[in-house]
Each structure stands twice: as C-alpha cells, then as structure tokens.
Amino acid sequence: MVDYLIEINGLKISFKQKNGFVQVVRGIDLKIKRGEIVGILGESGCGKTVSATSILRLEDESAIYDSGQIFFKGKELTDLSESEYQKIRGNQIAYIFQNASTALIPHKKIGKQLMGVLKRHDLPRSKEKILVTLESVGITEAETVYEMYPFQLSGGQNQRIMIAQGIICGPDLLIADEPTSSVDVALRKVILDMLKEINRKTGMAILMITHDFEVINYICDRVVVMYGGLIMEEGPMAEVMSNPLHPYTKALTYCAQSIYQNGSDLFTLSGAPPTPAEFKLECPFAPRCSFKRSTCMLEMPMMMEVDDRKVRCVLYREEYPDVRSDL
Ligand SMILES: Nc1ncnc2c1ncn2[C@@H]1O[C@H](COP(=O)(O)OP(=O)(O)OP(=O)(O)O)[C@@H](O)[C@H]1O
Numbered sequence: 001m002v003d004y005l006i007e008i009n010g011l012k013i014s015f016k017q018k019n020g021f022v023q024v025v026r027g028i029d030l031k032i033k034r035g036e037i038v039g040i041l042g043e044s045g046c047g048k049t050v051s052a053t054s055i056l057r058l059e060d061e062s063a064i065y066d067s068g069q070i071f072f073k074g075k076e077l078t079d080l081s082e083s084e085y086q087k088i089r090g091n092q093i094a095y096i097f098q099n100a101s102t103a104l105i106p107h108k109k110i111g112k113q114l115m116g117v118l119k120r121h122d123l124p125r126s127k128e129k130i131l132v133t134l135e136s137v138g139i140t141e142a143e144t145v146y147e148m149y150p151f152q153l154s155g156g157q158n159q160r161i162m163i164a165q166g167i168i169c170g171p172d173l174l175i176a177d178e179p180t181s182s183v184d185v186a187l188r189k190v191i192l193d194m195l196k197e198i199n200r201k202t203g204m205a206i207l208m209i210t211h212d213f214e215v216i217n218y219i220c221d222r223v224v225v226m227y228g229g230l231i232m233e234e235g236p237m238a239e240v241m242s243n244p245l246h247p248y249t250k251a252l253t254y255c256a257q258s259i260y261q262n263g264s265d266l267f268t269l270s271g272a273p274p275t276p277a278e279f280k281l282e283c284p285f286a287p288r289c290s291f292k293r294s295t296c297m298l299e300m301p302m303m304m305e306v307d308d309r310k311v312r313c314v315l316y317r318e319e320y321p322d323v324r325s326d327l
Pocket residue numbers: 015024042043044045046047048049050051060062098211275276
C-alpha cells in the first residue's frame with residue numbers, strides 16, 4: 001500500500017454569499033506521494049487555488065467545508081484547531097502565493113521577514129541559514145539583499161524571495177500557486193529548474209498550480225486537470241500530454257501546441273468556463289465540448305478508471321467506443 005504524504009478525499013467547499021451558498025470545489029480526490037511533483041491545471045476560476053488553500057485552511061471565514069477529509073502524513077487536518085494549523089503552515093507545508101507582491105511586507109527588510117519565518121516555527125534564528133537559502137534560490141548578492149526592502153527589488157527577485165520563504169523551514173510539501181505567471185520566459189525556466197533541483201536534493205514534494213501546460217509538462221510527474229470545480233482527468237504527465245483522454249484536456253493540449261509550434265494556426269477553445277453560480281448537475285464542459293452526447297447535459301459523469309489513469313467523461317462508457325476513437 002502506498003504511504004501518501006497527502007490524501008484528499010471528496011473535498012467540497014462553498015462560500016457564503018449575500019444570497020446563499022455557492023459551491024466552488026465539488027468533490028476533489030487528490031493524492032501526493034513523498035517527493036512527487038504534481039500539477040493542477042485548468043482555466044481561470046476552475047477552483048485550483050481554493051482546492052490548494054483548503055489544505056492549510058487559508059480561505060477567509062466565508063468558506064464552508066461541506067464535506068471531505070484531508071490526511072497529511074496520516075493525520076486528518078480538517079479537525080485541527082487554528083493553533084495546530086499554525087504548526088503545520090510554513091513548517092511542514094509551505095505555500096507560495098499567486099501574487100508575490102502582496103505576500104511580502106513592502107516596508108520590512110528581506111532579512112527580517114525571513115528571520116520572522118524561522119522565529120514563528122521555533123527554529124534557530126540563523127542569519128547564515130537565511131543567506132544560504134537566499135543563495136539556493138539564485139540571489140547572488142545575498143548579504144546586500146538581506147538588508148533590502150521588497151519594493152527595492154524586481155518582480156523576479158521578489159518571486160525568488162517568496163520561494164526562499166517557502167523552503168527555509170524544509171517543508172515536506174511546497175504548494176506553488178502560479179509561481180512563474182508574473183516573470184519572463186527566461187526567468188520562468190530558471191525558477192522551474194530551481195524548484196526541480198530543490199525537489200531532487202531534499203525530496204520535498206511540490207503541488208504546482210498553473211494554467212500553463214508548458215510549466216506542468218516541464219516539471220511535473222503527474223497532472224490533475226480541473227474544470228468547473230471538479231477533476232476531469234488525472235494521470236502521469238507524459239501520458240496525459242501525449243494521449244489526453246478528456247475532450248477538455250485535448251483542447252488544452254491543442255491550445256498549447258498551437259502557441260508553441262511555429263506555423264500552426266492558433267487553436268482557441270471557444271466559450272468560457274461556467275462560474276460557480278452557473279454550476280448544474282451536468283458535465284460542466286458539455287456546453288463547449290465537440291463530442292458531447294445528450295446524456296452529458298442531463299447528468300454528472302462519474303470519474304472512471306482507464307488503465308492507470310482517471311477520466312470524468314461518458315465517452316469512456318462501453319456504449320461510446322466509436323466517438324472515443326474520433327477524439
Ligand atoms: N472568498 C471567496 N468568496 C467567494 N467566492 C470565491 C472566494 N474565493 C474564490 N471564490 C470563487 O471560487 C472560484 C474558484 O476560484 P479559484 O481562485 O480557486 O480559481 P483558480 O482556478 O485558482 O483561478 P485562477 O487561475 O484565476 O487563479 C471562483 O469562481 C472564485 O470567484
């Protein structure tokens with residue numbers, strides 16, 4: 001039996017709004033092994049960030065955990081008190097936020113901010129450790145940067161500081177929410193290489209959240225594709241990339257290939273994902289799906305196992321072999 005570092009079962013999360021509750025995460029199952037790099041891929045608003053922040057209960061008080069369990073090293077997290085969560089945050093599971101500029105305190109020196117992280121987790125307040133960590137994320141003038149404020153640094157440097165903040169306590173799991181979305185392509189590769197290297201050296205697992213197939217393809221062992229608050233497909237990265245099972249994943253790979261391959265016409269996925277207020281008991285991708293059957297608009301497809309992969313699509317039922325071969 002695999003001993004998972006983290007195991008999420010049937011997680012459903014709603015937010016309290018003026019006119020009632022809206023469910024945005026509708027039953028997520030996700031497992032990550034020690035040392036594994038797993039990607040969550042999906043268009044904006046599909047629930048990637050909420051699924052990930054729920055691991056550390058980082059949502060505001062309007063979030064309601066409707067159901068589900070989150071086991072970390074075998075321990076159920078959703079029952080923990082706030083003070084118990086604080087012992088895990090940063091120390092055992094670290095989170096790099098989507099927006100680096102809001103996650104760093106602009107008027108506090110970098111050294112002090114990193115010292116604060118060590119202090120919060122009762123670790124020795126070692127300047128040496130901070131300098132070594134800054135160097136490990138590619139900050140060459142670590143002594144100088146130690147005395148600087150975030151507003152004096154570039155966006156790319158701040159992104160590196162965020163990663164340093166994430167790894168300084170040696171977490172078992174790093175959740176990186178779009179860590180490269182605000183940096184140029186050259187720096188994107190540098191940051192991804194750096195995360196790979198830390199993973200290889202320390203065995204730290206990574207949950208990488210992005211809407212960029214190229215990022216997932218470059219760094220992840222396994223990928224989870226989300227749409228409309230649900231997981232639509234899951235499998236080893238190379239297999240999902242070369243042979244996507246779900247029509248949505250297929251469309252995403254077409255979009256990615258048409259951007260990166262010279263000479264091909266730009267493929268676009270028409271329409272937009274549903275907002276949580278529009279969710280119905282039907283396949284959320286059906287309105288945009290070229291392969292939809294009448295049943296797709298009438299019922300929610302179940303997650304099905306196909307060899308060592310999973311897909312939430314009726315085309316994998318026995319009655320549709322012909323349509324499937326057209327995919
Ligand atoms: N505090 C909140 N209150 C109400 N709705 C929320 C709240 N936080 C998130 N949502 C809604 O939950 C849905 C999922 O949001 P989430 O941030 O997880 O999307 P995402 O997949 O990370 O998107 P992006 O790629 O743009 O970061 C969105 O429709 C969002 O508006």
